[in-house]
Amino acid sequence: MSTGIPFPNISPELFSISIFGMEFALRWYALAYIAGILIGWRIAVAAVKRPALWPSERPPMTPQQVEDLLTWVIVGVILGGRLGFVLFYQPAYYLANPGEILAIWQGGMSFHGGFVGVVVAALIYCQRASIPLRPAADMMALATPVGLFLGRVSNFINAELWGRPTTLPWGVQFPGQAAQSCGQALGEICARHPSQLYEAVLEGLLLGAVLLWLAFRRGALKAPGTIVGLFVAGYGLARFLVEFVRQPDAQFVSDGNPLGLALHINGLGLTMGQVLSVPMILIGLYLWKTAKRA
Incomplete structure (x- = not known):
């Protein structure tokens, strides 16, 4: 009997149209x-418009600088x-097929890589515009969970990106x-954990609601580093936990490693998502603990 x-x-696809014999589609992603x-841009603008x-x-x-930062x-x-996906998940394939590295329309994006990309872009922009880093990072962290959701x-x-098999209802x-x-x-029939929805709730709804409440109701933005620290640690923790029920990428799975662990000894270890999340948790906790109320 099938379960699930x-x-x-x-x-x-929301819809697709044909123009001159070519198909163009707007996808949900x-x-x-x-x-x-x-x-996220409107949340950031709403925050900077409230000096208190x-x-x-x-x-x-x-608000104009927020709009400029958006491009970066x-x-x-x-x-x-894209580069994070290439380096973290399929380096051998793309080393053999370098022409496909920038073929983002074929799919393949890494949140951890995108996070690093945003950090680098924000650092460059803030340095050029003489903008304080921690308050700017707080503003960006506040605006991010909705996109994750x-x-x-x-x-x-x-x-x-579905999860591992399960017999849960x-x-x-x-x-x-x-x-x-x-x-x-x-x-x-094989039923699997809807790990995408677990992450949507933890990384998006729950984490986003907590950060918005702390920023707009509890004055957390007055201690630069608090919001970004909690966001980075919160995302890392949520991703680390969901990885226990998320199906790993096929290239990590083998007969001797059925759980798809990237680092393992005698069957115990961490998936690639967990390996990349541990530094986020540690960095986030550091930012949160070193935040000082001004």
């Missing part, structure tokens, strides 16, 4: 990026996310041969 919830009949960036939230009632940026962030997300929901709609029967190949008995 049938995957909803949702197309990964692209819309998530666009909506996440726009909503900031140390000495001086926001780190003007978009470039950092795309380049960092939308991105993870679109991962679910795309039926990608909320397991989802994801479509496709790969999702349905989990060693089950012939004729049975």
Whole structure:
């Protein structure tokens, strides 16, 4: 007997049109990026327009500077996310096929790589514009969870990045041969953890709600480093936990390593997502503990 919830009949494309014999489609994933960036931008602008939230009632940026920073962030997300995927998850493949490294339309983005890309872009912009780093980082961290939420929901709609097999009643029967190949008995359906939705709730809804409450109701922005520290540590912890039920990338799975651990000894270890999340947790805790109220 099959278990779990049938995957909803949702197309990964909102719509597609044909122009001069070529197909152009708007996908949920692209819309998530666009909506996440726009909503995050408005959250950042709303914060800098309230001087009372900031140390000495001086926001780190003007609304115009937030808009300028947005361009740098978009470039950092795309380049960092793609290069992170190439280096962290499939270096051998792209070393053999370097022409595909920038083929982002084929899919393959890493949050950890995108995070590094945004950090580098923000550092360059803030240095050029003489903007204080910690308050600027707090503002950016405040605006990020909504994009994470939308991105993870679109991962679910795309039926990608699903979790490990489960017999829990909320397991989802994801479509496709790969999702349905989990060693089950012939004729049975494989149900998997909807790990994308777990991450959407933890990294997006829960973490975002806590940060917004702390910033707008508890004066956390007056202690530069608090919001960004809690965001970085909170994301790292959420990702670390979800990795226990998230299906690892195929290149890490083998007969001797069925759990797909990137670092392991005698069957115990960490997935690549956990390896990359540990430094985030430590850095986030450092930023939070060294934050000083001004």
